[in-house]
Amino acid sequence: MKVIRLERWADFVDLTSAQAGWAFRGETSAQWPLVSSLTRRLQTYCDDKSLWPLREERALRIFRRKAHIHLADRSALDDDLRCLALMQHHGAPTRLLDFTKSPYVAAFFALEDATGDAAVYALNTPVLWTATPAFDPTLTRERIDPRVAGNYARYFLGNRWPVLWCGEPSEMDRRLVAQSGLFVVPGVLDEPLERILQHYGRTDELIVKIVLPFAMRAQAMSALYRMNVTNASLFPDLEGLARATAYELEVVWERLIDEYRARQGALDAPAAPQR
Template sequence: MRVIMLQSWQDFLDHTGRLEGWAFRGQRSASWPLLSSLSRRLLAYCPDQRLWPLREARAMRVFRRKAHVHLDHPQALDDALRCLAMMQHHGAATRLLDFTKSPFVAAFFAMESATDDAAVYALDTTTLWSARPAFAPELTREVIDPRQPGHFERHFLDNREPLVWFGEPSEMDRRLVAQSGLFVVPGRLEAPLDELLRQYSDQGPSLLIQLVLPHGLRARAMRELYRMNITHATLLPDLDGLAHSMNQELEIVWERLIEEYLAEPPHRT
Protein backbone atom coordinates (compact mmCIF):
# COMPACT_ATOMS: atom_id res chain seq x y z
CA MET A 1 0.00 0.00 0.00
CA ARG A 2 1.33 3.41 -0.93
CA VAL A 3 1.27 5.97 1.91
CA ILE A 4 1.19 9.71 1.21
CA MET A 5 1.64 12.23 4.01
CA LEU A 6 -0.38 15.31 3.12
CA GLN A 7 0.83 18.77 4.07
CA SER A 8 -2.26 20.85 3.37
CA TRP A 9 -5.91 20.74 2.36
CA GLN A 10 -4.80 21.70 -1.14
CA ASP A 11 -2.62 18.57 -1.16
CA PHE A 12 -5.74 16.53 -0.53
CA LEU A 13 -7.56 18.25 -3.38
CA ASP A 14 -4.63 17.73 -5.74
CA HIS A 15 -4.12 14.05 -4.98
CA THR A 16 -7.78 13.03 -5.01
CA GLY A 17 -8.39 15.08 -8.15
CA ARG A 18 -6.10 12.65 -10.01
CA LEU A 19 -7.98 9.57 -8.80
CA GLU A 20 -10.92 9.60 -11.20
CA GLY A 21 -13.20 6.62 -10.75
CA TRP A 22 -11.63 5.46 -7.47
CA ALA A 23 -13.53 4.78 -4.23
CA PHE A 24 -12.66 6.28 -0.84
CA ARG A 25 -12.94 5.42 2.83
CA GLY A 26 -12.24 7.70 5.80
CA GLN A 27 -10.92 6.47 9.14
CA ARG A 28 -10.34 8.82 12.07
CA SER A 29 -7.01 7.21 12.95
CA ALA A 30 -4.32 6.60 10.34
CA SER A 31 -2.96 3.77 12.52
CA TRP A 32 -6.11 1.64 12.36
CA PRO A 33 -6.01 -1.36 10.02
CA LEU A 34 -8.60 -1.65 7.26
CA LEU A 35 -10.84 -4.13 9.04
CA SER A 36 -14.63 -4.33 9.15
CA SER A 37 -16.66 -3.81 12.31
CA LEU A 38 -17.33 -7.57 12.38
CA SER A 39 -13.60 -8.32 12.15
CA ARG A 40 -12.82 -5.99 15.04
CA ARG A 41 -15.58 -7.42 17.21
CA LEU A 42 -14.69 -11.05 16.56
CA LEU A 43 -10.98 -10.43 17.11
CA ALA A 44 -11.78 -8.73 20.42
CA TYR A 45 -14.39 -11.09 21.84
CA CYS A 46 -14.42 -14.37 19.88
CA PRO A 47 -10.81 -15.46 19.35
CA ASP A 48 -11.57 -18.96 18.00
CA GLN A 49 -11.59 -18.23 14.26
CA ARG A 50 -12.95 -21.69 13.46
CA LEU A 51 -16.31 -20.54 14.82
CA TRP A 52 -16.51 -17.23 12.99
CA PRO A 53 -18.60 -18.56 10.08
CA LEU A 54 -21.02 -20.08 12.59
CA ARG A 55 -21.31 -16.79 14.50
CA GLU A 56 -21.78 -14.64 11.40
CA ALA A 57 -24.36 -16.98 9.90
CA ARG A 58 -26.29 -17.08 13.17
CA ALA A 59 -26.36 -13.27 13.46
CA MET A 60 -27.74 -12.98 9.93
CA ARG A 61 -30.29 -15.72 10.58
CA VAL A 62 -31.54 -14.10 13.81
CA PHE A 63 -31.74 -10.68 12.13
CA ARG A 64 -33.75 -12.09 9.23
CA ARG A 65 -36.07 -13.93 11.58
CA LYS A 66 -36.89 -10.80 13.60
CA ALA A 67 -36.36 -7.77 11.32
CA HIS A 68 -39.42 -8.50 9.16
CA VAL A 69 -41.72 -7.06 11.83
CA HIS A 70 -40.15 -3.64 11.23
CA LEU A 71 -40.15 -3.72 7.42
CA ASP A 72 -42.74 -2.89 4.80
CA HIS A 73 -40.94 -5.11 2.29
CA PRO A 74 -39.35 -7.99 4.22
CA GLN A 75 -38.39 -9.78 1.00
CA ALA A 76 -35.33 -7.51 0.93
CA LEU A 77 -33.90 -9.74 3.65
CA ASP A 78 -33.57 -12.60 1.14
CA ASP A 79 -30.77 -10.73 -0.66
CA ALA A 80 -27.56 -11.29 1.37
CA LEU A 81 -25.94 -7.97 0.47
CA ARG A 82 -29.11 -5.97 1.13
CA CYS A 83 -29.57 -7.79 4.42
CA LEU A 84 -26.00 -6.99 5.48
CA ALA A 85 -26.40 -3.37 4.36
CA MET A 86 -29.54 -3.08 6.47
CA MET A 87 -27.81 -4.61 9.46
CA GLN A 88 -24.87 -2.23 9.10
CA HIS A 89 -27.15 0.78 8.66
CA HIS A 90 -28.82 0.05 12.00
CA GLY A 91 -25.66 -0.64 14.00
CA ALA A 92 -24.88 -4.35 13.62
CA ALA A 93 -21.30 -5.47 13.11
CA THR A 94 -20.90 -6.86 9.57
CA ARG A 95 -18.07 -7.73 7.21
CA LEU A 96 -18.93 -4.80 4.95
CA LEU A 97 -16.45 -1.94 4.62
CA ASP A 98 -18.13 1.38 3.82
CA PHE A 99 -16.62 3.25 0.87
CA THR A 100 -17.84 6.23 -1.13
CA LYS A 101 -17.29 7.60 -4.60
CA SER A 102 -16.66 11.03 -3.05
CA PRO A 103 -13.27 11.81 -1.48
CA PHE A 104 -14.96 14.66 0.38
CA VAL A 105 -17.48 12.40 2.06
CA ALA A 106 -14.58 10.14 3.07
CA ALA A 107 -12.65 13.14 4.41
CA PHE A 108 -15.67 14.16 6.49
CA PHE A 109 -15.94 10.76 8.17
CA ALA A 110 -12.15 10.71 8.68
CA MET A 111 -11.86 14.16 10.23
CA GLU A 112 -15.19 14.79 11.97
CA SER A 113 -14.25 13.14 15.27
CA ALA A 114 -10.50 12.70 14.76
CA THR A 115 -8.19 13.38 17.70
CA ASP A 116 -5.00 12.33 15.88
CA ASP A 117 -3.80 12.00 12.31
CA ALA A 118 -6.65 10.63 10.20
CA ALA A 119 -6.61 8.83 6.87
CA VAL A 120 -8.55 8.59 3.65
CA TYR A 121 -7.99 5.35 1.74
CA ALA A 122 -8.32 5.39 -2.03
CA LEU A 123 -9.17 2.12 -3.81
CA ASP A 124 -8.57 1.71 -7.54
CA THR A 125 -11.93 0.18 -8.37
CA THR A 126 -11.45 0.73 -12.10
CA THR A 127 -8.53 -1.73 -12.09
CA LEU A 128 -10.02 -4.03 -9.46
CA TRP A 129 -13.16 -4.41 -11.59
CA SER A 130 -11.40 -6.80 -13.97
CA ALA A 131 -8.60 -8.06 -11.69
CA ARG A 132 -8.58 -11.73 -10.70
CA PRO A 133 -7.06 -13.33 -7.61
CA ALA A 134 -3.79 -15.08 -8.41
CA PHE A 135 -4.74 -18.18 -6.41
CA ALA A 136 -7.95 -18.72 -8.40
CA PRO A 137 -8.20 -16.67 -11.65
CA GLU A 138 -11.56 -18.24 -12.40
CA LEU A 139 -13.10 -16.33 -9.47
CA THR A 140 -14.00 -13.24 -11.45
CA ARG A 141 -16.11 -10.39 -10.13
CA GLU A 142 -19.24 -11.92 -11.71
CA VAL A 143 -18.59 -15.38 -10.29
CA ILE A 144 -18.38 -14.18 -6.67
CA ASP A 145 -20.98 -11.39 -6.87
CA PRO A 146 -22.72 -11.54 -3.44
CA ARG A 147 -25.87 -10.04 -4.92
CA GLN A 148 -26.51 -13.33 -6.71
CA PRO A 149 -28.37 -16.05 -4.77
CA GLY A 150 -26.00 -18.37 -2.93
CA HIS A 151 -22.80 -16.52 -3.83
CA PHE A 152 -22.31 -14.90 -0.41
CA GLU A 153 -22.68 -18.24 1.34
CA ARG A 154 -20.41 -19.97 -1.18
CA HIS A 155 -17.54 -17.47 -1.41
CA PHE A 156 -17.63 -15.32 1.73
CA LEU A 157 -19.45 -16.86 4.66
CA ASP A 158 -17.00 -19.75 5.12
CA ASN A 159 -14.20 -17.19 5.60
CA ARG A 160 -11.67 -19.23 3.61
CA GLU A 161 -10.98 -17.44 0.34
CA PRO A 162 -8.91 -14.19 0.33
CA LEU A 163 -11.30 -12.44 -2.03
CA VAL A 164 -12.36 -8.84 -2.48
CA TRP A 165 -15.60 -7.68 -4.10
CA PHE A 166 -16.97 -4.16 -4.25
CA GLY A 167 -20.27 -2.70 -5.38
CA GLU A 168 -23.71 -1.51 -4.41
CA PRO A 169 -26.76 -3.49 -3.28
CA SER A 170 -29.43 -4.08 -5.92
CA GLU A 171 -31.45 -1.38 -4.11
CA MET A 172 -29.87 1.40 -2.06
CA ASP A 173 -31.25 3.10 1.03
CA ARG A 174 -31.32 6.87 1.53
CA ARG A 175 -28.02 6.98 3.39
CA LEU A 176 -26.15 5.12 0.67
CA VAL A 177 -27.62 7.42 -1.95
CA ALA A 178 -26.76 10.56 0.06
CA GLN A 179 -23.19 9.36 0.65
CA SER A 180 -22.56 8.06 -2.90
CA GLY A 181 -21.82 4.88 -1.00
CA LEU A 182 -20.71 1.40 -1.95
CA PHE A 183 -19.42 -1.59 -0.04
CA VAL A 184 -16.23 -3.61 -0.13
CA VAL A 185 -16.81 -7.24 0.86
CA PRO A 186 -13.72 -9.10 2.14
CA GLY A 187 -13.48 -12.87 1.93
CA ARG A 188 -11.31 -13.20 5.04
CA LEU A 189 -12.30 -11.40 8.22
CA GLU A 190 -8.93 -11.61 9.99
CA ALA A 191 -6.98 -10.00 7.12
CA PRO A 192 -6.94 -6.24 6.51
CA LEU A 193 -7.99 -5.07 3.06
CA ASP A 194 -4.46 -4.17 1.93
CA GLU A 195 -3.35 -7.75 2.64
CA LEU A 196 -6.23 -9.25 0.67
CA LEU A 197 -5.48 -7.02 -2.31
CA ARG A 198 -2.04 -8.61 -2.61
CA GLN A 199 -3.82 -11.68 -3.98
CA TYR A 200 -4.83 -9.73 -7.06
CA SER A 201 -1.75 -10.43 -9.15
CA ASP A 202 0.94 -7.75 -9.33
CA GLN A 203 -1.67 -4.97 -9.06
CA GLY A 204 -2.06 -5.38 -5.31
CA PRO A 205 0.44 -2.76 -4.08
CA SER A 206 -0.93 -0.09 -6.41
CA LEU A 207 -4.63 -0.75 -5.84
CA LEU A 208 -4.73 1.07 -2.51
CA ILE A 209 -3.37 4.43 -1.37
CA GLN A 210 -3.44 5.81 2.17
CA LEU A 211 -3.68 9.60 2.31
CA VAL A 212 -2.69 10.69 5.81
CA LEU A 213 -4.40 13.88 7.00
CA PRO A 214 -2.44 15.46 9.89
CA HIS A 215 -4.62 16.53 12.79
CA GLY A 216 -3.49 20.11 12.26
CA LEU A 217 -5.52 20.20 9.03
CA ARG A 218 -8.78 19.32 10.75
CA ALA A 219 -10.14 22.82 11.35
CA ARG A 220 -9.55 23.89 7.74
CA ALA A 221 -10.91 20.62 6.37
CA MET A 222 -14.10 20.72 8.42
CA ARG A 223 -14.74 24.33 7.45
CA GLU A 224 -14.27 23.57 3.75
CA LEU A 225 -16.52 20.52 3.98
CA TYR A 226 -19.20 22.58 5.74
CA ARG A 227 -19.09 25.04 2.83
CA MET A 228 -19.69 22.06 0.51
CA ASN A 229 -22.78 21.18 2.58
CA ILE A 230 -21.16 17.94 3.71
CA THR A 231 -22.53 17.40 7.21
CA HIS A 232 -24.20 14.62 9.14
CA ALA A 233 -27.53 16.24 8.27
CA THR A 234 -26.95 15.72 4.53
CA LEU A 235 -25.09 12.39 4.75
CA LEU A 236 -27.52 10.81 7.23
CA PRO A 237 -30.82 12.29 6.00
CA ASP A 238 -32.96 11.67 9.06
CA LEU A 239 -33.44 13.10 12.56
CA ASP A 240 -30.40 11.20 13.88
CA GLY A 241 -28.23 12.80 11.21
CA LEU A 242 -29.60 16.26 11.93
CA ALA A 243 -28.90 15.85 15.63
CA HIS A 244 -25.35 14.63 14.94
CA SER A 245 -24.77 17.65 12.71
CA MET A 246 -25.23 19.96 15.70
CA ASN A 247 -21.78 18.86 16.89
CA GLN A 248 -20.36 20.41 13.73
CA GLU A 249 -22.46 23.54 14.22
CA LEU A 250 -20.71 24.07 17.58
CA GLU A 251 -17.47 24.65 15.67
CA ILE A 252 -18.85 26.68 12.76
CA VAL A 253 -19.55 30.14 14.18
CA TRP A 254 -19.11 33.06 11.80
CA GLU A 255 -16.72 35.86 12.71
CA ARG A 256 -19.50 38.45 12.66
CA LEU A 257 -21.42 36.56 15.33
CA ILE A 258 -18.31 36.24 17.46
CA GLU A 259 -17.59 39.95 17.21
CA GLU A 260 -21.17 40.84 18.14
CA TYR A 261 -21.18 38.40 21.05
CA LEU A 262 -17.91 39.69 22.47
CA ALA A 263 -18.97 43.31 22.02
CA GLU A 264 -22.22 42.79 23.92
CA PRO A 265 -22.35 39.44 25.71
CA PRO A 266 -25.75 38.32 27.01
CA HIS A 267 -26.65 39.33 30.54
CA ARG A 268 -26.39 36.53 33.04
CA THR A 269 -28.29 36.35 36.32
Protein backbone atom coordinates in the same frame (compact mmCIF):
# COMPACT_ATOMS: atom_id res chain seq x y z
CA MET B 1 0.51 -0.37 0.41
CA LYS B 2 1.64 3.06 -0.65
CA VAL B 3 1.35 5.69 2.11
CA ILE B 4 1.18 9.42 1.33
CA ARG B 5 1.25 12.00 4.11
CA LEU B 6 -0.21 15.36 3.20
CA GLU B 7 0.21 18.69 4.94
CA ARG B 8 -2.36 20.89 3.18
CA TRP B 9 -6.01 20.41 2.28
CA ALA B 10 -5.26 21.65 -1.23
CA ASP B 11 -2.86 18.72 -1.66
CA PHE B 12 -5.69 16.30 -0.85
CA VAL B 13 -7.92 17.96 -3.42
CA ASP B 14 -5.20 17.74 -6.09
CA LEU B 15 -4.29 14.13 -5.31
CA THR B 16 -7.81 12.71 -5.28
CA SER B 17 -8.86 14.63 -8.39
CA ALA B 18 -6.41 12.42 -10.28
CA GLN B 19 -8.02 9.25 -8.88
CA ALA B 20 -11.12 9.34 -11.06
CA GLY B 21 -13.42 6.39 -10.50
CA TRP B 22 -11.65 5.21 -7.33
CA ALA B 23 -13.49 4.51 -4.06
CA PHE B 24 -12.57 6.07 -0.73
CA ARG B 25 -12.94 5.28 2.97
CA GLY B 26 -12.17 7.55 5.90
CA GLU B 27 -10.72 6.27 9.17
CA THR B 28 -10.61 8.50 12.25
CA SER B 29 -7.24 7.06 13.27
CA ALA B 30 -4.40 6.49 10.81
CA GLN B 31 -3.25 3.65 13.11
CA TRP B 32 -6.34 1.48 12.65
CA PRO B 33 -6.08 -1.55 10.34
CA LEU B 34 -8.48 -1.61 7.42
CA VAL B 35 -10.87 -4.32 8.62
CA SER B 36 -14.62 -4.61 9.01
CA SER B 37 -16.63 -4.03 12.17
CA LEU B 38 -17.33 -7.77 12.25
CA THR B 39 -13.61 -8.54 12.28
CA ARG B 40 -13.01 -6.08 15.13
CA ARG B 41 -15.83 -7.64 17.14
CA LEU B 42 -14.70 -11.22 16.60
CA GLN B 43 -11.04 -10.43 17.27
CA THR B 44 -12.01 -8.82 20.57
CA TYR B 45 -14.46 -11.38 21.92
CA CYS B 46 -14.09 -14.64 19.97
CA ASP B 47 -10.61 -16.15 19.99
CA ASP B 48 -11.33 -19.32 17.99
CA LYS B 49 -11.19 -18.21 14.33
CA SER B 50 -12.45 -21.60 13.16
CA LEU B 51 -15.85 -20.69 14.64
CA TRP B 52 -16.12 -17.27 13.02
CA PRO B 53 -18.18 -18.55 10.04
CA LEU B 54 -20.60 -20.24 12.44
CA ARG B 55 -20.98 -17.07 14.50
CA GLU B 56 -21.55 -14.85 11.45
CA GLU B 57 -24.07 -17.26 9.97
CA ARG B 58 -25.98 -17.40 13.26
CA ALA B 59 -26.10 -13.59 13.62
CA LEU B 60 -27.42 -13.25 10.06
CA ARG B 61 -30.04 -15.96 10.66
CA ILE B 62 -31.27 -14.37 13.90
CA PHE B 63 -31.54 -10.93 12.28
CA ARG B 64 -33.58 -12.32 9.40
CA ARG B 65 -35.86 -14.23 11.74
CA LYS B 66 -36.77 -11.13 13.76
CA ALA B 67 -36.24 -8.06 11.56
CA HIS B 68 -39.48 -8.54 9.63
CA ILE B 69 -41.34 -7.33 12.74
CA HIS B 70 -39.97 -3.83 12.11
CA LEU B 71 -40.24 -3.76 8.31
CA ALA B 72 -43.17 -2.82 6.10
CA ASP B 73 -41.47 -4.66 3.22
CA ARG B 74 -39.40 -7.71 4.12
CA SER B 75 -37.99 -8.28 0.61
CA ALA B 76 -34.56 -6.93 1.63
CA LEU B 77 -34.15 -9.88 3.99
CA ASP B 78 -34.19 -12.30 1.06
CA ASP B 79 -31.22 -10.61 -0.65
CA ASP B 80 -27.90 -11.26 1.11
CA LEU B 81 -26.23 -7.94 0.30
CA ARG B 82 -29.33 -5.86 0.96
CA CYS B 83 -29.85 -7.67 4.25
CA LEU B 84 -26.25 -7.02 5.30
CA ALA B 85 -26.59 -3.37 4.27
CA LEU B 86 -29.73 -3.09 6.41
CA MET B 87 -27.89 -4.61 9.36
CA GLN B 88 -24.92 -2.29 8.87
CA HIS B 89 -27.20 0.74 8.57
CA HIS B 90 -28.69 -0.03 11.99
CA GLY B 91 -25.43 -0.71 13.81
CA ALA B 92 -24.83 -4.45 13.46
CA PRO B 93 -21.23 -5.61 12.96
CA THR B 94 -20.93 -7.03 9.43
CA ARG B 95 -18.11 -7.85 7.04
CA LEU B 96 -19.10 -4.94 4.79
CA LEU B 97 -16.72 -2.00 4.62
CA ASP B 98 -18.37 1.32 3.76
CA PHE B 99 -16.66 3.15 0.91
CA THR B 100 -17.76 6.17 -1.10
CA LYS B 101 -17.16 7.46 -4.60
CA SER B 102 -16.48 10.90 -3.09
CA PRO B 103 -13.07 11.60 -1.54
CA TYR B 104 -14.66 14.54 0.29
CA VAL B 105 -17.25 12.35 2.00
CA ALA B 106 -14.41 10.03 3.05
CA ALA B 107 -12.39 12.97 4.36
CA PHE B 108 -15.37 14.14 6.40
CA PHE B 109 -15.77 10.76 8.08
CA ALA B 110 -12.01 10.63 8.71
CA LEU B 111 -11.72 14.08 10.26
CA GLU B 112 -15.06 14.76 11.95
CA ASP B 113 -14.15 13.11 15.26
CA ALA B 114 -10.38 12.87 14.79
CA THR B 115 -8.13 13.67 17.75
CA GLY B 116 -4.91 12.73 15.96
CA ASP B 117 -3.75 11.83 12.47
CA ALA B 118 -6.59 10.41 10.35
CA ALA B 119 -6.49 8.53 7.05
CA VAL B 120 -8.38 8.19 3.81
CA TYR B 121 -7.91 4.95 1.89
CA ALA B 122 -8.19 5.17 -1.88
CA LEU B 123 -9.14 1.91 -3.61
CA ASN B 124 -8.42 1.45 -7.31
CA THR B 125 -11.86 0.11 -8.24
CA PRO B 126 -11.43 0.66 -12.01
CA VAL B 127 -8.65 -1.98 -11.98
CA LEU B 128 -10.37 -4.21 -9.44
CA TRP B 129 -13.47 -4.35 -11.63
CA THR B 130 -11.67 -6.83 -13.88
CA ALA B 131 -8.88 -8.10 -11.59
CA THR B 132 -8.85 -11.71 -10.39
CA PRO B 133 -6.82 -13.37 -7.62
CA ALA B 134 -3.58 -14.97 -8.76
CA PHE B 135 -4.39 -18.28 -7.03
CA ASP B 136 -7.59 -18.73 -9.13
CA PRO B 137 -8.18 -16.43 -12.12
CA THR B 138 -11.68 -17.87 -12.56
CA LEU B 139 -12.86 -16.01 -9.43
CA THR B 140 -14.02 -12.96 -11.37
CA ARG B 141 -16.10 -10.16 -9.89
CA GLU B 142 -19.14 -11.49 -11.74
CA ARG B 143 -18.65 -15.04 -10.48
CA ILE B 144 -18.43 -14.09 -6.78
CA ASP B 145 -21.08 -11.32 -6.93
CA PRO B 146 -22.85 -11.48 -3.52
CA ARG B 147 -26.02 -10.08 -5.11
CA VAL B 148 -26.48 -13.44 -6.83
CA ALA B 149 -28.44 -15.89 -4.71
CA GLY B 150 -26.17 -18.40 -3.00
CA ASN B 151 -22.91 -16.58 -3.72
CA TYR B 152 -22.52 -15.02 -0.28
CA ALA B 153 -22.60 -18.44 1.37
CA ARG B 154 -20.40 -19.94 -1.35
CA TYR B 155 -17.59 -17.36 -1.52
CA PHE B 156 -17.78 -15.27 1.67
CA LEU B 157 -19.55 -16.88 4.61
CA GLY B 158 -17.14 -19.81 4.80
CA ASN B 159 -14.20 -17.43 5.29
CA ARG B 160 -12.01 -19.45 2.90
CA TRP B 161 -11.31 -17.31 -0.16
CA PRO B 162 -9.05 -14.20 0.10
CA VAL B 163 -11.06 -12.34 -2.52
CA LEU B 164 -12.71 -8.94 -2.64
CA TRP B 165 -15.92 -7.70 -4.22
CA CYS B 166 -16.95 -4.05 -4.45
CA GLY B 167 -20.21 -2.52 -5.60
CA GLU B 168 -23.71 -1.47 -4.64
CA PRO B 169 -26.72 -3.52 -3.55
CA SER B 170 -29.52 -4.00 -6.06
CA GLU B 171 -31.54 -1.37 -4.17
CA MET B 172 -30.02 1.49 -2.16
CA ASP B 173 -31.34 3.34 0.88
CA ARG B 174 -31.36 7.14 1.31
CA ARG B 175 -28.12 7.25 3.27
CA LEU B 176 -26.21 5.19 0.73
CA VAL B 177 -27.44 7.48 -2.06
CA ALA B 178 -26.63 10.66 -0.09
CA GLN B 179 -23.10 9.41 0.65
CA SER B 180 -22.40 8.14 -2.90
CA GLY B 181 -21.76 4.90 -1.07
CA LEU B 182 -20.74 1.42 -2.09
CA PHE B 183 -19.60 -1.65 -0.20
CA VAL B 184 -16.39 -3.63 -0.22
CA VAL B 185 -16.95 -7.25 0.77
CA PRO B 186 -13.84 -9.21 1.85
CA GLY B 187 -13.81 -12.98 1.47
CA VAL B 188 -11.87 -13.53 4.70
CA LEU B 189 -12.19 -11.82 8.06
CA ASP B 190 -8.73 -12.43 9.51
CA GLU B 191 -6.76 -10.39 6.97
CA PRO B 192 -6.85 -6.60 6.51
CA LEU B 193 -7.90 -5.32 3.12
CA GLU B 194 -4.40 -4.51 1.92
CA ARG B 195 -3.25 -8.09 2.60
CA ILE B 196 -6.20 -9.55 0.70
CA LEU B 197 -5.25 -7.36 -2.26
CA GLN B 198 -1.78 -8.91 -2.28
CA HIS B 199 -3.41 -12.15 -3.46
CA TYR B 200 -4.30 -10.37 -6.69
CA GLY B 201 -0.65 -10.12 -7.71
CA ARG B 202 -1.12 -6.91 -9.68
CA THR B 203 1.63 -4.41 -10.40
CA ASP B 204 -0.97 -1.61 -10.41
CA GLU B 205 -1.36 0.39 -7.23
CA LEU B 206 -4.55 -1.14 -5.84
CA ILE B 207 -4.79 0.82 -2.61
CA VAL B 208 -3.24 4.03 -1.29
CA LYS B 209 -3.30 5.26 2.29
CA ILE B 210 -3.55 9.05 2.54
CA VAL B 211 -2.62 10.33 5.99
CA LEU B 212 -4.35 13.56 7.03
CA PRO B 213 -2.57 15.20 10.01
CA PHE B 214 -4.71 16.63 12.78
CA ALA B 215 -3.26 20.08 12.03
CA MET B 216 -5.19 19.98 8.74
CA ARG B 217 -8.55 19.31 10.39
CA ALA B 218 -9.80 22.88 10.92
CA GLN B 219 -9.03 23.93 7.36
CA ALA B 220 -10.48 20.74 5.86
CA MET B 221 -13.68 20.74 7.94
CA SER B 222 -14.30 24.38 7.06
CA ALA B 223 -13.91 23.60 3.36
CA LEU B 224 -16.22 20.57 3.64
CA TYR B 225 -18.81 22.66 5.48
CA ARG B 226 -18.86 25.14 2.60
CA MET B 227 -19.32 22.18 0.22
CA ASN B 228 -22.33 21.05 2.30
CA VAL B 229 -20.60 17.82 3.28
CA THR B 230 -22.08 17.54 6.76
CA ASN B 231 -23.93 14.97 8.83
CA ALA B 232 -27.18 16.70 7.90
CA SER B 233 -26.57 16.07 4.18
CA LEU B 234 -24.97 12.63 4.53
CA PHE B 235 -27.64 11.30 6.89
CA PRO B 236 -30.85 12.87 5.49
CA ASP B 237 -33.02 12.32 8.56
CA LEU B 238 -33.52 13.72 12.05
CA GLU B 239 -30.55 11.75 13.42
CA GLY B 240 -28.26 13.32 10.82
CA LEU B 241 -29.54 16.81 11.60
CA ALA B 242 -28.93 16.26 15.31
CA ARG B 243 -25.44 14.90 14.69
CA ALA B 244 -24.66 17.92 12.52
CA THR B 245 -25.06 20.27 15.48
CA ALA B 246 -21.76 18.97 16.88
CA TYR B 247 -19.80 20.81 14.19
CA GLU B 248 -22.05 23.85 14.47
CA LEU B 249 -20.46 24.31 17.90
CA GLU B 250 -17.16 24.90 16.11
CA VAL B 251 -18.50 27.24 13.43
CA VAL B 252 -19.29 30.77 14.61
CA TRP B 253 -19.06 33.72 12.23
CA GLU B 254 -17.08 36.79 13.30
CA ARG B 255 -20.18 38.99 13.08
CA LEU B 256 -21.95 36.78 15.62
CA ILE B 257 -18.94 36.88 17.92
CA ASP B 258 -18.87 40.69 17.78
CA GLU B 259 -22.62 40.90 18.48
CA TYR B 260 -22.34 38.44 21.37
CA ARG B 261 -19.46 40.35 22.94
CA ALA B 262 -21.35 43.61 22.55
CA ARG B 263 -24.37 42.12 24.34
CA GLN B 264 -22.18 40.74 27.10
CA GLY B 265 -20.48 44.11 27.47
CA ALA B 266 -23.85 45.81 27.81
CA LEU B 267 -24.92 43.32 30.48
CA ASP B 268 -21.64 43.75 32.40
CA ALA B 269 -21.67 47.57 32.28
CA PRO B 270 -22.40 49.25 35.66
CA ALA B 271 -25.91 50.53 36.07
CA ALA B 272 -26.46 54.29 35.80
CA PRO B 273 -26.62 55.98 39.24
CA GLN B 274 -30.09 56.74 40.60
CA ARG B 275 -31.07 60.41 40.93
